[in-house]
Amino acid sequence: MNIKIGDIVTRPSYDRDLLFRVIAVNEGEEQYATLIGEDIRLIADAPLSDLEVVDVQEQQRRKEQEEQLLERSLKLLRQDYDLIREKAEYGMTNGYNHSHRLFQMPGKVLHVDGDPNYLQKCLAVYEKIGVPVYGVHCTESEMPNKISALLEEVRPDILVLTGHDAYSKSKGNKNDLLAYRHSKYYVKTVYEARRKIANLDQLVIFAGACQSHFEQLIQAGANFASSPSRVNIHALDPVYVVAKLSFTPFNDRINVWDVLRNTLTGAKGLGGIETRGLLRTGMPYEAE
Incomplete structure (x- = not known):
């Protein structure tokens, strides 16, 4: 079957476990396609002979x-948020002893993603x-050069740097940064962000x-990173x-586990360090 850019495919050699989108096809002497996961943040090369169109x-x-x-994960997140709001309201109203309405200011996010x-x-x-x-949207290789200006423009509380990556055992052991497709760019971008804002609680x-490469990302200054067990993580x-x-x-x-338990990947794919929350509650709130 003719494989072309944009096709949704699976790999029979991996028991058709994941869906991929074809982003490039090489039909020269080495016939292969470059793939990105439809739901996981993985980029990979695969021989055309090992692809099936879905x-x-x-x-x-x-x-x-x-x-x-x-939806199950979102339900857990909403339950957590409702509990947090109830606790905040109880504290701010001195045990519900006054009826002033509250307002909340969640942490602001700058999300930089290599996949549009x-x-x-x-x-x-x-x-x-x-x-x-x-x-x-910014390609992984451009992130280190663009992050400083983005931080100045957006002034976020939380910075997300993500896209696609992959570890290749043939290029080195798991401690070798050069054995990874894009980890070196993420590491450099984290380093540049920390040159701008060093405090781990001021910018998460x-x-x-x-x-x-989880360890290098944490050492560069990330509060949370992937992937401790070098497994795939979900897009969300x-x-x-x-x-x-x-x-x-x-x-x-x-607590780090409180962060990871609602993710789709869990502790094998994600990890981090103890970090302060970012929600601020105020009062009174007067609707117009």
């Missing part, structure tokens, strides 16, 4: 399964759960994608991390 019905079936999974389609997916979820966000950073995992940060009061410290 029909519309199968795409729809998998999409419905994916939506059910996402994933960026739009993430922005839609941010909107659903009420996280203020400024989204930018999530960085990485599928199979990224950064959003779930950010939501927990954005809706936790600034005077509370976040």
